[in-house]
Structures are given as structure tokens and as C-alpha cells.
Amino acid sequence: MDFVLQQNSWAGFEPVTITLPDDWNIEYHGIEADEWPALDKKEIQNRINAPYGSKTLREMAQGKNQAVIVFDDITRGTPVQIIAEIVLEELHQAGFRKDQIRFICATGLHGAHTIADFSNKLGSKIVGEYEVFNHNPYENCVSIGTTARGVDVKINKEFMFCDLRIGIGAITPHHFNGYSGGGKILFPGIAHIDTIQQNHATAVNFLIEKRLNLVAGMGKLENDGMRKEVEEMAGMVDNFFKIDCLYNTRLQPVAIYAGNCKDAFYAGVPDAIRGYATNPVINKEVVVVNANAKANEATIATNLAVMGVRPEGGDIVLVNFSKMGQMTHYLFGAFGTTIGGRMWGKIGKPRPQVRRIIYFSPYHSYTDLLWIGEREKIVCVSTWEGVMKELGHHGKGTTCSVLADGTLEYFRDL
Numbered sequence: 001m002d003f004v005l006q007q008n009s010w011a012g013f014e015p016v017t018i019t020l021p022d023d024w025n026i027e028y029h030g031i032e033a034d035e036w037p038a039l040d041k042k043e044i045q046n047r048i049n050a051p052y053g054s055k056t057l058r059e060m061a062q063g064k065n066q067a068v069i070v071f072d073d074i075t076r077g078t079p080v081q082i083i084a085e086i087v088l089e090e091l092h093q094a095g096f097r098k099d100q101i102r103f104i105c106a107t108g109l110h111g112a113h114t115i116a117d118f119s120n121k122l123g124s125k126i127v128g129e130y131e132v133f134n135h136n137p138y139e140n141c142v143s144i145g146t147t148a149r150g151v152d153v154k155i156n157k158e159f160m161f162c163d164l165r166i167g168i169g170a171i172t173p174h175h176f177n178g179y180s181g182g183g184k185i186l187f188p189g190i191a192h193i194d195t196i197q198q199n200h201a202t203a204v205n206f207l208i209e210k211r212l213n214l215v216a217g218m219g220k221l222e223n224d225g226m227r228k229e230v231e232e233m234a235g236m237v238d239n240f241f242k243i244d245c246l247y248n249t250r251l252q253p254v255a256i257y258a259g260n261c262k263d264a265f266y267a268g269v270p271d272a273i274r275g276y277a278t279n280p281v282i283n284k285e286v287v288v289v290n291a292n293a294k295a296n297e298a299t300i301a302t303n304l305a306v307m308g309v310r311p312e313g314g315d316i317v318l319v320n321f322s323k324m325g326q327m328t329h330y331l332f333g334a335f336g337t338t339i340g341g342r343m344w345g346k347i348g349k350p351r352p353q354v355r356r357i358i359y360f361s362p363y364h365s366y367t368d369l370l371w372i373g374e375r376e377k378i379v380c381v382s383t384w385e386g387v388m389k390e391l392g393h394h395g396k397g398t399t400c401s402v403l404a405d406g407t408l409e410y411f412r413d414l
Contacts, residue, residue, distance in 0.1 A: 001026060003402050005290040006249045007321040009077055010120040013250070016321060018288065018360075018384055023396040030404045031249065033275035038252035045086050048243060051259025052267045057087065057241050061094035061164055064239070067101045068162040070185055071169070073110055074117045075327045077251040077293030077408070078170040081123040083243055087166060088126070102131040104159060106169075106189030109137055109196055109341070111328030133158065137330070141192035145236040153233045154192035165240040170247060171257070171268045172293070173218040173276050173410040175300065176203035177227045181244040181272075182265030183234025193330070195233070197342055200331060202229050204343070215303045219276060219410030221269065234261050244268050246275055249405045251293060277412035278403070281308025286391060286400040288317040294407035295322035299371040301406030306351055308401055313355045315394075317387055318372065320361045326368040334370055351377075360387050 001024075007016040020026055039047075049056050061067070069087060071080045084103075091101060103122065105113050112134045118127045126132070141154040159165060169189075171181035188196040206225025207217065217223030234240070242264050246255040254275070257268035281287055287308045291301035298320045305316045326333075334340040357378045359369075364380045372378060381387050394400075403409065 003028065005319055006292050006405065009251055009292050009295055009322065010074060011323055016319060020400060024398045024400050026400045026402065028402050029278040029281060029409065031276050031278055031409050033246060033248045033254055036248065036254040036275065038254060039256065041082060041086065044083060044253060044256050047256035048086060048258045052257060053260030053263030054241060057090045058094045060239065060241055061091055061096065064164040065100065066162040067091055067096055067164040067166065068159050069103045069166045069168065070106050070159065070190055071103060071121060072185060072189065073105050073107045074113060074120060075110055075294055075297050076170060077247055078245060079247055079251055079253050080121045080168050082253065083168050083245065084122055084126060098130060102133065104133050104135055104156060104190060106185050107135045108188040109193060109330040135190045137191065137193045137196060147229065147232050151195065151198045153236055154195050155186060156190040159190055163239055165237065167240065167242045169244050171244045171265065171272045172408060175214045175218050178217060178219065178221050178223040179269055179272055181268065182242065183230045183261050186237060187230045187233045197331060199226055199229060200343060202226050215307060219273060231262055246272055249292065249408060276409050278409045280411040281401040283310040284308050284399045284401045285310060285314045286317065286394060286398060287314065288319065288400065289403040289406035291318060291320040291407050292405050295320050296324045296327040297407065302357060302372050304406040305403065306354060309353045311353050313353055315356050315358060315391065316354060317358045317360055323363050325363065325365045326371045358387055358390050360384065
């Protein structure tokens with residue numbers, strides 16, 4: 001039985017076909033968003049020009065002098081380019097010159113981006129004609145207020161210098177926030193490390209208090225420990241026009257919500273709940289999980305797959321063809337065998353039910369395995385033939401699930 005998995009995001013978008021035995025008992029876990037038609041430029045433009053709780057972008061641009069467009073980084077599958085091109089058209093129609101517009105990549109505490117990364121997200125034409133900057137979470141941030149809990153809210157200084165602020169992101173399931181989107185493009189996207197650490201500590205403490213694992217809160221609005229704080233912080237930013245999209249596993253936009261940061265987010269969440277839900281994986285001997293939309297945070301996919309392995313033990317196959325590897329993370333990442341970021345090691349990986357993680361990829365990094373699971377349980381394989389050899393002890397009737405993209409979907413409640 002063949003399954004076509006979307007792969008090679010930002011590097012050709014070439015899908016990968018895998019073949020599993022016909023005598024296995026296999027379930028495929030796709031998402032409804034893959035059945036929705038991709039939006040063309042005119043449709044995207046129409047939706048941007050029908051904002052929620054806000055003037056149109058062109059109306060907001062009147063009388064303004066400096067514009068900044070914040071976009072999510074290469075760890076996210078958001079198809080930013082087509083949206084950014086429309087935003088630029090609107091700004092120029094409103095009278096903005098190129099030298100009055102700049103882009104900032106919302107890297108949060110991820111590693112700095114290269115011109116190749118910027119070009120993947122924005123297209124080479126934009127990168128060649130407009131200023132595009134990395135966010136620096138350690139310097140060049142300013143305080144814009146204090147939360148009710150007494151947190152100093154510090155954000156990118158260049159962003160606050162501009163009197164017209166625009167964000168481009170996506171509403172997708174998120175393990176800390178229920179859903180990404182809305183104010184997350186700012187916090188943690190372009191915030192200072194102290195503010196980002198507070199956001200993430202709030203999220204981790206919420207999961208601990210509720211006794212939730214990392215992925216149980218994905219796609220659940222009640223997972224709001226971090227989100228409420230983000231919304232409070234984002235409310236301190238004025239003249240901000242947010243554009244959020246939903247996209248499919250091919251990273252094509254299928255829905256757009258624009259306008260007031262909070263209003264647009266909650267307008268889009270019902271569609272996200274419906275579009276990204278998949279049936280839970282339950283009690284399987286083998287779970288094949290694809291990682292593409294957020295391939296350089298593939299640990300999201302393995303965390304989801306772990307939930308579906310049978311208690312007495314099973315195997316996970318992680319499919320990930322990204323050449324980028326795990327994105328540097330200055331908060332949770334390791335930077336030596338005994339040192340790491342401020343919250344390194346705060347999230348454990350107890351996975352007694354996982355016998356092995358078979359990592360199917362042409363590109364392997366020994367260091368990146370720390371993110372995926374216990375190294376002693378991981379087998380790196382470069383060909384599908386090699387994967388099936390590792391699974392050779394599973395015979396007729398093997399229970400198996402295939403997840404279309406474990407970095408993009410979440411398990412609906414039955």
C-alpha cells in the first residue's frame with residue numbers, strides 16, 4: 001500500500017512515497033484542510049481587504065510614514081511570499097516608497113536566518129529590493145509596558161519605531177498555545193529573551209499544573225496559559241494589522257483572516273479546529289509520522305506519534321527530508337554536553353512505550369537526535385528499503401497508523 005507524503009519544504013517541495021505491506025492493518029490520518037482549494041492572489045487580496053475589527057490596511061496606512069512587516073521564520077510552513085506581495089501592493093497604493101518599508105523575521109529565540117532563508121519565505125525579488133532583518137532577542141528591544149503579573153514587556157525597537165505595523169503568520173495547532181497565530185508573531189516572535197522566557201515558563205507551568213504532555217493541548221483553546229499572556233502583551237501594541245492564514249500539507253494557503261490581531265485570530269480558530277483535526281492514533285504497533293510544515297522542529301511530530309503507540313511497546317518511523325536539521329533554539333536547546341539555554345532540560349521525554357524511533361532521512365545529525373528522543377532508541381536510515389528491513393519483525397496484521405504531517409495536525413476528541 002502506497003502513501004504519498006509531502007516533503008522537502010523550502011527545498012523543491014518534492015513529495016515522498018512510502019510503501020507498507022498490504023497485509024498490515026493500516027489507518028491513514030489526513031486533515032480536512034487538504035481537501036480545501038488553495039486560494040489564488042485575488043481571493044487572498046479580497047480577504048485581506050475584509051478585515052475583522054479593523055480598518056483596511058490601506059486606510060490604516062493613510063498619514064503614516066514608516067511601515068514594518070513582521071513574518072514568521074523558516075520553522076513555520078506559512079506561505080508568506082504571496083501575502084507579502086499583496087501587502088506591498090497595498091502599501092504602495094497608499095503612497096509608501098520602498099525606503100519607507102522594511103521586513104523583520106520573527107525568529108523569537110531561533111537561530112538567525114540567511115539570505116536563502118529569507119528568499120524561501122519572501123521570494124528573491126522582495127529580498128533584493130527591500131530591507132529584511134533578523135530579530136535580535138538580546139539587544140535593541142524597548143519596554144512598552146508591564147503585565148498584570150508584573151512582567152516587563154520588551155519588544156523589537158525597530159518595530160516600535162515604525163508607525164504602521166503588519167504581521168504575517170498562520171493559525172496552526174501549537175503545543176504551548178493551543179494554536180499559533182494572533183499575537184505570537186510578536187511574543188515571542190520579536191520580543192526580548194527575558195519576555196520570551198516568561199512566556200514559555202508560563203506555558204510549561206500550565207502544562208505541569210494541568211498534568212498535560214506536550215501535545216495533549218494542541219488544537220485545544222482551553223490550553224490558554226500562554227495565550228492569555230500573549231494577548232495582554234499584544235494589546236499594548238497599536239497600529240498593528242495582522243494577517244493569519246491556514247495552509248494545507250502542501251503549504252498552500254486555504255484561508256485568510258486579517259485585521260485586529262485578536263479578532264482575526266478568533267475568527268480563524270473555528271476553521272483551524274476543523275481543518276487540522278485528525279482521528280487519534282490508538283494502540284498501534286507502528287506509527288509512521290511525517291514532518292514537513294515544521295520539519296526543523298520535527299520533535300513535534302515524534303511527540304504526537306508517541307501518544308498513539310501501544311502501552312506494551314511499539315515503533316515510530318519519523319519521515320523528515322529537511323536539509324536544515326533542527327533549528328537552533330536559544331531557550332530550550334543544548335549548546336554543549338553539559339550546558340544549554342535558560343530552559344534547557346525543563347521538558348522531559350519519558351517514553352517507555354517507544355521501543356525504537358526509526359529516523360527515515362537522507363540527512364542525519366547526531367546532535368539533532370537529542371530533540372527527537374532517547375539516542376539509544378533511534379535508528380537512522382536513509383532509504384525506505386532500510387526502514388522496512390528494520391520493521392521486518394512486524395508480520396501480517398500489524399496495526400499501523402500513517403500521519404500526513406505530525407507537525408501540522410492534532411488529535412480530535414472522540
